[in-house]
Amino acid sequence: MSPANAIDAVTHPDPYPYYTTLRQGPPLAFDDTLQLWVASRADVVAEVLEHAALRVRPVTEPVPRGIAGGPAGEVFGRLVRMNDGALHTVHRRVLQRALAGLDPEGTRNEVLRVARRLPGGPLDEWMFAMPLRALAHLLGFTGEDGPGIAADARAFSACLSPLSTREQFDAADAAALSLGDRLRRLLAGRRARPDSLFAAVLAQAHEDASVNADTLLANLLGLFSQTCDSTAGLIGQAVVALAREAGLATQVGTRVDGFELLMQEVARHDPPVQNTRRFVADGCTVAGVELHPGDTLLVILAAANRDPTLNAEPDAFRLERVARRNLGFGRGVHACPGQALAQTFAACGVQALIEQGIDLNSIRTSGWNYRVSVNGRIPCFGASVVAAR
């Protein structure tokens, strides 16, 4: 059965025929049931994401009501992901430069070491823990801190969905305090390795007098929430591709850059972040449609990636692709500064899973479904386990 709407599509077994129908409709279509403007064509998605008048949060609700006034809301209100204007520009620059300065080869070796050492257990848990533990390690935390940080990061991230419950909001408050304390201790004790991502962020922050210490700390915490669901989703979606596409595991295993290419194509073909939103503050025009203050746009990144004007034969899964173009990490001033790192996390994670003998045949036979979400496509594999080393 076709998805009922663009939110239902996120967790549908195959939303792509529905996305094709959307792309063939008007450039910007109003969905009465969702009360949202929907953008699905690549050119319109790019126009929306590059539009200077559109905002990442509604003007009337800069922080979601469920967490406003508490510790999680205090962090949320300072995240570059959730702000436009000066706060965004200044602190994004710090993060972007620090992330761009990571040495790709050294980072890959460190992340692979973390992935290989991670204890076995249910795959549905492992794929969340692995990138969070790798990020904690790169920031300069010790291995002992890893499990607590991963648990806090998941609890904090769980408050970010429109579907979050009161219990999740409360747990996110506790997690925001705990993660904040951990980061402050790392800072105060000067325990961060000089070559760590934490040290790189601090070095970038020293260059700019307008950086605010609390906002910087909130955004270091925000790196965990930006990593959490999306990178777990990329690992899961890569496992799905390996189980679904005949011969892919062999193809990947026989190339030096096989895991990197796998992540690039998975992130394009069936991306873990299917959509994002933009909000109209002042009246403006998008794709020829006049929009009014208070209007909301649903921007379907996954539909844009399958637009034949963006990628040739977009429905085909190709490890090697000429001019692969991917809007799954966003575009414009809010585009993901962690794309390369996310792909490294997922490439190393899946390499470790294959080395540990993940049973792709049994995953293919038993199938998978998707976690309830309005934007994340994160597979659930039920009984599948990662063997202990």
Ligand code: HEM
């Ligand atoms: C597969 C994993 C990931 C995906 C698919 C992903 C995707 C995205 C997307 C689509 C955006 C833009 C949202 C918008 O414009 O509305 C974004 C923003 C962001 N991402 Fe990622 N991301 C991933 C992993 C990461 C990682 C690992 C980090 C850093 C450790 C990171 C850091 C950020 C930050 C800081 C922003 C906000 C940028 C800004 O607003 O200026 N992401 N990500």
